[in-house]
Amino acid sequence: MTIGEIEGIEAGAGFDSRRALHDAGIHRPLQAGIAGGASAGAVSIILSGGFVDDEDYGDEIIYTGHGGRDPASGRQVADQEFTRQNKALVTSCLQGLPVRVVRGVGHRSPHSPSTGYRYDGLYWVESYWKARGADGFIVCRYRLVADPSLLGDTTDRQSEGSGTPTRRVETTVVRVVRDTELGKRVKRMYGYRCQVCDTRLECEGGPYAEAAHIRPLGRPHNGPDVLENLLCLCPNHHVL
Numbered sequence: 001m002t003i004g005e006i007e008g009i010e011a012g013a014g015f016d017s018r019r020a021l022h023d024a025g026i027h028r029p030l031q032a033g034i035a036g037g038a039s040a041g042a043v044s045i046i047l048s049g050g051f052v053d054d055e056d057y058g059d060e061i062i063y064t065g066h067g068g069r070d071p072a073s074g075r076q077v078a079d080q081e082f083t084r085q086n087k088a089l090v091t092s093c094l095q096g097l098p099v100r101v102v103r104g105v106g107h108r109s110p111h112s113p114s115t116g117y118r119y120d121g122l123y124w125v126e127s128y129w130k131a132r133g134a135d136g137f138i139v140c141r142y143r144l145v146a147d148p149s150l151l152g153d154t155t156d157r158q159s160e161g162s163g164t165p166t167r168r169v170e171t172t173v174v175r176v177v178r179d180t181e182l183g184k185r186v187k188r189m190y191g192y193r194c195q196v197c198d199t200r201l202e203c204e205g206g207p208y209a210e211a212a213h214i215r216p217l218g219r220p221h222n223g224p225d226v227l228e229n230l231l232c233l234c235p236n237h238h239v240l
Contacts, residue, residue, distance in 0.1 A: 001036065003043050004098050004122065011121030014113065015102075021046075026119050027102050034066050034085035041097040042088040042125075045144075047112070048104035050074070053133040053141070056109035061101065061123065064133070065089070065140030076135035082128075082204050086140045090205030093125035096180060099144065122147040128204075183211030186230040194234035201234060210238045 006025045013026075021027040027044040028035050033051075036042035047054060051064035052074075065086040068078035082090055092099055103109070104117045112118075123144040133139040192207035193200045201208045212231045215223030223229050 001040060001043055003041065004100075006100075009119060011119060013119045014116055015119070016116045018046075018117070021102060021117055021119075026100060032066065032085060034088060036085065036088035036092070038084060038087035038091060040088070041092040041095060042085070042099050044100035044102065045089075046102040046104060046117070047107040047109070048117075049106035049108055051139075052076075052135070053139055054107070056103075056107065056111050058111045059146040061142075061144045063089075063142045063144055065142070068137060068139070076133050076137045076139065079138040080130075080140045082130075082140055087205055089125055089140075089142050090128055090203075093128055093142070094203065094205055094208050095184065096124070098122040098124055098147065101144065101146075120146075182225065182227055182230060186211050186227060186232050190232040193232065194237055195231050196233060196237040199234045208235075209233065210235055212238045 002025060009024060009026060013024075015021050015024065015026070018027070018030045022030060027046050033046050033048065034042055035044045045063060047056060047061070047063070051069065053062075053064040053076075055062035065080045065082075066084070067080045067086065068076050070077045080086060089099070091097070099122065101120045101123045102117050103112045103120055105113055105115055111120075123146050126143045126145050128140065128142045130138050131141050187207075187209045190209075191200065192209040194209065209232050212233045213223050213225070214229050214231060215221050217223050217225060
């Protein structure tokens, strides 16, 4: 199970079937919309028109979790819970893990491909919650936002076929790639308790804390991404 990019496959790559997505390693399940596990996190999702509550704004997606849908009618007939694949997306949110996003032709959105399936790059799970869906049942919802380094390419793809000339601007994106394993390690060392206030936040899906660099990684500080430069903090003290 690979989290993040698949070597040799760029955002915008097209596939003619779910089997082709599986064989390329982009999205392994041939039917399920969420790939991954509750403990390791989600590796990919697919938008293919399965859930009426999905909202697609291109660089932002409000995604509906798995379960409770009648396969014959496509209507929601039962409540959803944060378990199994749904919990995988919770884990991705809590641990700051990227998720591959695929859009299919059946997805009711102007951002969908005209045929087959298209890999649209990495997104981050910013938040998750439960809400009453259009069919009257409780559904799990997730807000995913595109990796900022891909937003220019995503905008260009969305403009194709609209009849409006695409405005392209050449940009250079410089990102510091953090070692997420170090972040997990410092959180485990302190039991997900803030080193300032000793608060341990319990969320649906497990405890939540943030790994904060004492000397920031970006310019002008150029701090090292090492355990000695990390603190385990609650969100309030991270911001402070």
